[in-house]
Amino acid sequence: MLQLKEKILEEGKILSGQVLKVSSFLNHQIDSDLMMEIGREIAKRFQDAGITKIMTIESSGIAVALAAGAALHKPVLFAKKHLSSNVSGILYQTLVHSFTHGTDYTIVVEREYLSADDRILIVDDFLANGKAPEGLLDLIAQAGAEAAGAAFVIEKGFQEGGSRLRTRGLRVESLAVIDKMDQDGILFRD
Amino acid sequence: MLQLKEKILEEGKILSGQVLKVSSFLNHQIDSDLMMEIGREIAKRFQDAGITKIMTIESSGIAVALAAGAALHKPVLFAKKHLSSNVSGILYQTLVHSFTHGTDYTIVVEREYLSADDRILIVDDFLANGKAPEGLLDLIAQAGAEAAGAAFVIEKGFQEGGSRLRTRGLRVESLAVIDKMDQDGILFRD
Numbered sequence: 001m002l003q004l005k006e007k008i009l010e011e012g013k014i015l016s017g018q019v020l021k022v023s024s025f026l027n028h029q030i031d032s033d034l035m036m037e038i039g040r041e042i043a044k045r046f047q048d049a050g051i052t053k054i055m056t057i058e059s060s061g062i063a064v065a066l067a068a069g070a071a072l073h074k075p076v077l078f079a080k081k082h083l084s085s086n087v088s089g090i091l092y093q094t095l096v097h098s099f100t101h102g103t104d105y106t107i108v109v110e111r112e113y114l115s116a117d118d119r120i121l122i123v124d125d126f127l128a129n130g131k132a133p134e135g136l137l138d139l140i141a142q143a144g145a146e147a148a149g150a151a152f153v154i155e156k157g158f159q160e161g162g163s164r165l166r167t168r169g170l171r172v173e174s175l176a177v178i179d180k181m182d183q184d185g186i187l188f189r190d
Numbered sequence: 191m192l193q194l195k196e197k198i199l200e201e202g203k204i205l206s207g208q209v210l211k212v213s214s215f216l217n218h219q220i221d222s223d224l225m226m227e228i229g230r231e232i233a234k235r236f237q238d239a240g241i242t243k244i245m246t247i248e249s250s251g252i253a254v255a256l257a258a259g260a261a262l263h264k265p266v267l268f269a270k271k272h273l274s275s276n277v278s279g280i281l282y283q284t285l286v287h288s289f290t291h292g293t294d295y296t297i298v299v300e301r302e303y304l305s306a307d308d309r310i311l312i313v314d315d316f317l318a319n320g321k322a323p324e325g326l327l328d329l330i331a332q333a334g335a336e337a338a339g340a341a342f343v344i345e346k347g348f349q350e351g352g353s354r355l356r357t358r359g360l361r362v363e364s365l366a367v368i369d370k371m372d373q374d375g376i377l378f379r380d
Binding site: 023025030031033035058062063066067069072074077078112113 | 223244264268300
């Protein structure tokens, strides 16, 4: 997605530890028009996949998921990271390891919102090591639902998440795949 | 907003402790089409207010903020609740008390995304005691920016947040105001 790659080149900052900071438009501040365009691009790629619901994990996946959900006219379900007094139903839950924060956390969804009839599109802002989408795949499997694919705004192609998901047979669409980034700049996959 | 009130009556569940559970369409699962309609309604009410940016707090405000941002074609900035390795800039921060979780938490935004030229529209899913929007007002004041108003999907009119914000002179628009809720049902303000 050309518009996205241009924005990454213009505003992205490479921090230490192979962190790409895109918080000016993707996951702290959000460029609303670009985000809706991202949603339309994801919808275009999965329009014939029979998607019934979009799933993501709070927080930075929510905007991407809503943009895709609005374009596909399908509901969004975001897994929550913390048990809260507002999560009162019976839950599907699983453990996810975060390399960013160096810790494990539990993600949960209420069972009533995920059924064996669902064909789920997983959506997130980044694909790096793939632990977050693997957690969602676990929740989807617990419900007996089907994962129809996964869409990411930015994939770090030099980390293992993409190949891990594709090896499972999952259809993965990333709108910008970065093969290399360092002080010389960012190299996108064609 | 009639469509919203009908949805609340159809799907909302009143839990103990004056909690209204609307996680089937607002803040766990999201009805994408309704959410975009909510965004257009917020935009309509604030279209002449000179808004430069929408602000909310993660997580459940993000979808509402993006929907409003998409309709107004303005960026969204969501305050983060946790210090993370992806928040690297110099921060504005303040403490917010959560009645839901019975605890205090810190919210932060990076300084570079909030400037003295900004006219901010605060957006969130719920207005109850008003502690979250008051935290955002504090961040806005720290930046020397201006709060042009606040929009909420659901206001609990029987809690003090609405009157606290309006007493400060802030323009508050809530798409559904609930004056009373108990086992007999939900009573909306006209």
